[in-house]
Amino acid sequence: MSKSDDQFKSVLADKKIPVLTLDNKWHQLFNQSAQPDKRIKRLEDKLNDLLKKQGKANTETKEIKKLKRKLMQEIMENAQDASSGNDIAAQKIMDENKRLLDDCNKKIRGYKDELLELPEKIDKVNRELMRVTLEICYDKMNANDREIEETANWITQIRVELKKKLIRKQEMEDENHQLYSYMHDIFGADVINIFDRRNKESGNKK
Template identity: 50%
Template sequence: MKKEVDESKRESFVRALEGKKIPILTLDNKWYQLLDSESRARVQELETQLNALLKRQGKLNNEVKDIKKLKKRLMDEIVSSMGEEEQNDDGENGQKAEQNKRLVEECNEKLENCQDELLDLPREIERSNFQLMLATMDCCYGIMAENEDAIQEMAQWVAEVRVELKKKLVRKQEMERHNHAIYSYMHDVFGAEVVDIFDMHHNLEQE
């Protein structure tokens, strides 16, 4: 369980973020690398909300393009039919023109609705992104605090192991010198044939 951020620390986060241009977090690959699985679960709801707003914005932008394209085609048909009506008094052409005018009005209404919503969405996205950034900072603070505790424990362990390692290295060298002294003495006194019985001379001679 990550350490919780107290209220004063959270207020510090808010002040630090005020006026900052925050990138859209869910569009930034580096953001996904910051959080572990536990933290991702904590911010999942905010992440989902932000992505839904971005998806809605993209959908509306596409709808605006499609409506404008349809409106242009309808307007072209209306202009074209006006010339045909002057040459041919055909009621069908008139009905088609009226239908196109009605569709153009529908396009204008839909465009107005889409554009009104598109005006509000950037602010909603910014607010949602800000809340996600706050939650991310909460998580990162917890991760770093937890890591710092582990780092201190590991540093203590390394220091203790280093001391123990030095002791063992000294002891190892003392034992090697003692063995070498015994071997040399026995070799001088009894000769190589007797020393071979101990089956240690090869290792000692290589030291």
């Protein structure tokens, strides 16, 4: 990593970056590309996988907590019968509910750890996706700028050539008008009309 990259990372460290794959405008950046960039595709898939894990962990945690509340309610309801020692069925239910409750607590702790780690992982991949996105966009804009400059130079050159052609066109039209006027004055309208027809017929035969 270059010193310049380190400086940019330092500047952006406290900047909040939106999750790019959830932003429709980010997708619009690459809609015009016939061949998507492999780096973008790889990071996009990685980020989406992390977001799916986060979503699943949140959903599973809610469901497990709901089940945990139900188990605790059943344990409280069966506590008196189970504690008497006379109701074997109640004791079995109590033991099974406690086992399930322990499983719930283990799963909740596991998802809690995962949910603590995922935001940092998501942010890291998201920032890398941002870096690659900006790199590609600026490369494209720089390429466009070069082509814009080349096109502008071509237009300027064409304008100069066009101006020269227009001046030359006007000069030839003036010359033709002057020649025709002199011929008309020298030879007269009747003679010129005859040669006009002859010239026109000769031109049509070519």
